[in-house]
Amino acid sequence: MKTKAQLQAEIARDHSAVLIVNTFSRHGEQMFFRSLDGLIARNLNITASYPVRHPRQMPEVAQEALARNPSLVIIGGGDGTISSLMDYFAYRDVVVGLLPLGTGNSFVRGLGIPLELGAAMDVIANGKVVDVDLGKVNDNYFSNMVAIGFSADVAHDMPHKLKRVFGPLAYGLQAIKHILKAQKFHMTLTFDGETYTADSYQVLIANGSGFGLAPITPGAHVADQQLTVLALKAINRWELLDFWGRSILGKHRQMKHIKHFTTQQLTIQTIPPRTLDIDGEQGVQTPVTITLAPEALKVMAPQSFQEP
Numbered sequence: 001m002k003t004k005a006q007l008q009a010e011i012a013r014d015h016s017a018v019l020i021v022n023t024f025s026r027h028g029e030q031m032f033f034r035s036l037d038g039l040i041a042r043n044l045n046i047t048a049s050y051p052v053r054h055p056r057q058m059p060e061v062a063q064e065a066l067a068r069n070p071s072l073v074i075i076g077g078g079d080g081t082i083s084s085l086m087d088y089f090a091y092r093d094v095v096v097g098l099l100p101l102g103t104g105n106s107f108v109r110g111l112g113i114p115l116e117l118g119a120a121m122d123v124i125a126n127g128k129v130v131d132v133d134l135g136k137v138n139d140n141y142f143s144n145m146v147a148i149g150f151s152a153d154v155a156h157d158m159p160h161k162l163k164r165v166f167g168p169l170a171y172g173l174q175a176i177k178h179i180l181k182a183q184k185f186h187m188t189l190t191f192d193g194e195t196y197t198a199d200s201y202q203v204l205i206a207n208g209s210g211f212g213l214a215p216i217t218p219g220a221h222v223a224d225q226q227l228t229v230l231a232l233k234a235i236n237r238w239e240l241l242d243f244w245g246r247s248i249l250g251k252h253r254q255m256k257h258i259k260h261f262t263t264q265q266l267t268i269q270t271i272p273p274r275t276l277d278i279d280g281e282q283g284v285q286t287p288v289t290i291t292l293a294p295e296a297l298k299v300m301a302p303q304s305f306q307e308p
Contacts, residue, residue, distance in 0.1 A: 004130065004131060014045070014071060016047050017047070018068060018074070019048070020061055020062070020073065020085075021099070022078070032051045034117065036049055038117070038118060047070065055081075058081070058084055058085060062085050062089075066088060066094065071094065073096055074099060074124060075096060075099065077099075077101050078100075078103055079103075080280040082098065082144075083144065083281065086141035086297065091293075094298070097123075097127075097299070097300040099117060104280065107144040107208055110208035112302050112304060123302050124300050128302075132299055133294050138288055143297075144206065146283070148203040148270065149182075149232075150202045150240055151204065152275060179241050182237050183201075184199050185272060186199050189229070189267070190269075191267070198231070199233065201237075201239075202232045203229070203268065204229070209221065226262040226263070226292065227262065230258060230259070231258070232259075235257055263292075265291045266289070267288070268286055268288050270287070273285040
């Protein structure tokens with residue numbers, strides 16, 4: 001594997017990159033050409049560009065991009081787009097640059113990359129290469145967060161048009177709609193030689209520090225080599241609403257019904273089986289094993305980015 005310094009030197013020498021943009025993401029269609037023009041204006045030679053119009057095209061595009069042996073691949077999209085490509089970029093001799101074109105842009109926020117497109121392109125042109133962690137659900141990588149229960153149900157029932165119109169506010173609107181039909185489940189969490197069981201409305205497993213605007217796991221860091229877990233015991237639905245309100249302010253961890261811990265691996269079983277939300281996209285069902293992948297991804301971050 002090449003070092004960060006070697007890849008940084010290659011990027012500085014060649015000034016070349018491959019661009020992949022999900023044009024079905026919130027701003028993708030209108031931002032593709034703006035991104036392409038902006039990167040060229042910043043003296044980057046875009047050797048290939050891919051406006052991807054459907055998620056099923058992503059695997060083929062990723063493999064075609066990597067076949068060009070680039071030092072830098074720039075991905076434009078939201079959390080789901082970024083996460084879906086991590087199986088192709090984890091532990092590879094390539095640096096990923098990120099353009100925040102989604103709704104929550106949680107992973108980008110955790111890296112300190114600005115949400116304004118021009119400023120994000122400045123980071124790609126003038127930033128530094130850093131190693132960050134990823135998570136794995138069974139054998140597949142993810143970038144930021146896994147949700148089981150209420151948050152997953154809200155995300156899976158989200159009309160795409162609502163996300164496009166209201167952005168992060170759409171999640172709050174959907175949460176209010178779903179609060180009265182939230183379904184509890186029995187969970188068994190096994191980690192670090194401990195087994196924890198309880199009825200729950202929600203379990204969150206985070207590699208990063210937040211979900212959209214909400215600091216769900218404040219203090220967590222994408223390079224701290226830990227997964228942060230928050231499990232909310234099922235008391236009543238109003239406790240769930242209280243959790244959502246407090247999470248916006250980052251004060252939910254003080255709730256007495258929260259189980260909060262860090263680990264590098266845990267197994268989750270639920271009765272009945274529940275479908276995971278993986279960075280905003282519907283995933284597999286429980287039972288699952290979730291594992292930390294330390295320093296799995298080389299990414300272009302701001303010069304101010306500090307590793308723990």
